[in-house]
Amino acid sequence: MVHLGPKTPPSRKGLLNDIPKDLLDQIKHLEELFTVDTAQLKTITDHFVNELEKGLSKTGGSIPMIPAWVMTMPTGKEKGSYLALDMGGTNLRVCEVTLLGNRDFDITQCKYHMPPEMKTGSSEELWDYIADCLDSFLKQHHTVDDEVEAKKIHLGFTFSYPCSQTAINNGTLQRWTKGFDIDNVEGHDVQPMLAAALKKKSVPITVSALINDTTGTMVASNYTDPETQIGVIFGTGCNAAYFETVGNIPKLEGMVDLPPDTPMAINCEWGAFDNEHKILPRTSYDVQIDNDSPRPNQQAFEKMIAGLYLGEIFRLVMLDLHGEGHVFEDEDVSSLQEAYSIDAALLSLIEEDPFENLTELEDAFESRFGISTTEPERKLLRRLAELIGTRSARLSACGVAAICRKKDITKCHAGADGSVFNKYPHFQKRGAQALKEIFDWPDDLAVADYPIKVQPAEDGSGVGAALIAALTLKRISEGLPVGMKAEFV
Incomplete structure (x- = not known):
């Protein structure tokens, strides 16, 4: 029977009553493996708080807790035009963001393809290519009245690779990720490299801020929604940013001359x-x-909740079930042997399949893997996808809750970006339910009234980068430090 009713609810366990006992036993076993109950959520959150503290200490811990040298949230009155550069794994995105001074903005943007061979090429080739893209954008989209104005083009550079920073406009690359492996960049400050390429090609741009996309997400979301105090990314990877005070960052002791109540964004x-x-x-x-x-x-936490790994967990479980004779009897499963051949998008499709007999799932397995499935098998696979997706959302809430606990935040918004948060079915709803359980909010409290909400973010790598460039320039004009040294190089 074709199901044409409402959109798939977070769980359809009630539709499992026509499944053979063997598969029901497997479902029960999977539920025991992947379910994270309320008590576990609370225990994980408590440990998370301690690990956040440890990361800020002089000895440090697993969580790096990197000072980002963004030391204020926007007021909403910021004005002016700024460039933003987002260096992703596949594309470069260049934006011109005009801040309108009323918590609103205009944005013009272009994407430039990053040639795959450049990821393993030379450092000079990389920075020259980026400079060429910026030059092309300026010539097409930015008009300056005179030479003086041309020298005032400031750039916020979103460089979302692990960096250590001693100031807002520098970042020493710790290690490449996202498929990059370019010599003579790791262990070096990337800002002078880009600045040198811009100077060589006479591109009139100053790199005023180097940021992580999570910090940008927090700042951009706060600009349009002042209740935002946290930025989170739930996508291919996962991360968070929030504001600490300098006095609560022991590892900065003796390295800065700032009042202890000075805010400091933490990546x-x-x-x-x-x-x-x-x-x-x-x-x-x-x-x-x-x-x-x-x-x-x-990256233990990331490997359990991030989009890169959800499909791989699903694949490994399926192969196990097949090997034990529970699913795909007499089917050739060689197409499932390749690691990471299943992505989170397939799990999304399975969860969103609107048909009672899961024909979209059936078609996907036929076309992608050449595997025929029975209806009971498909219902088991749907339940497995639900369990993996739900676990991801519930564990992700522990990090948000830990930041709130650490900072004694009882009411706030967290701006969230990333493909899993934006596209994975029910992720937001499941995360909200987990927060409710962690904080013991009353059952009769409507979701709309939850004191802590994780909601879609503004564009952190574009608008956020531009805003941070604006905030940095304001601090400099006021003679305030933007790094470990008072001067701004």
Whole structure:
């Protein structure tokens, strides 16, 4: 029977009553493996708070807790035009953001393809290419009246690779990610490299701020929604940013001359939470993914909740079920043997399949993998997708709750970006339910009235980068430090 009713609810367990006992037993086992109950959420959150504190200490911890040298939220009155550059894994995006002074903005943007060979080419080729793209954008979209004005083009550069920063306009690359492997960049400050390429090509741009997209997401979201105090990314990876005070960052002691109540944005890099494997409820599949990854025992939290890994967890479970004779009997599953051949988009399709007999799932397995499925098998696979997606959302809430607990925040918004948050079915709703359980909000409290809400963010890598450039220039004009040294190079 074709189901034409309302959109798929967060769980359709009630539709499993026509499944053979063997598959029902497997579903029960999977539910035991992947369900994170309220007590676990609270225990994980408590440990998360301690790890955030440890990351700020002089000895440090698994979570890097990197000072981002953004030291104020926007007032909403910022005005002016600024450029933003977002260097992603596939494209470069260049934006001109005009801040209108009323918590609103206009934006013009272009994307430029990043040639794959450039990811393993020379440093000079990379920065020259970026300079050429910026020059092309200026010539097409930016008009300046005179030479004096041309020298005032300021750029916020979103460089979302692990960096250590001693000032807002510098960043020493710790290691390449996203498929890059360019010599003579790791261990070096990337800002002078880009500045040198711009100067060589006579492109009149000053790199005023170097930021992580999570910090930009927080600032951009606060600009349009002053209740925003946290920025989070739930996409291919995961991360968060929030404002700490300098007096609560022991590892900065003696390195800055700032009042202890000075705000300081922290780029948490919280994908590394629980690298010691003390608290997260890892399954054998999570362990396998970690062991087979390029960097075992790193990014433990990320490997359980981020989009890059959700499909791989699903694939490993399916192969296990097939190997034990529970699904795909007499089917050739060689197409499922390739690591990461399933992505989170397939899990989204499975969860959103509107038909009672899951024909969209059936068609997807036929066309992508050449595998025929029975209806009971498809219902098991749908339940598995629900369990993996729900676990991701519930664990993600622990990080948000930990920041709120640490800062004694009882009411705020968190601006969230990333493909999993924006596209994965029910992720936002499931995360909100987890927050309700962690904080013991009353059952009769409407979702709209939850004191802490995670909601769609503004464009952090574009608008956020431009705003941070504006905030940096304001601090400089007021003679305030923007790094470990008072001067701004």
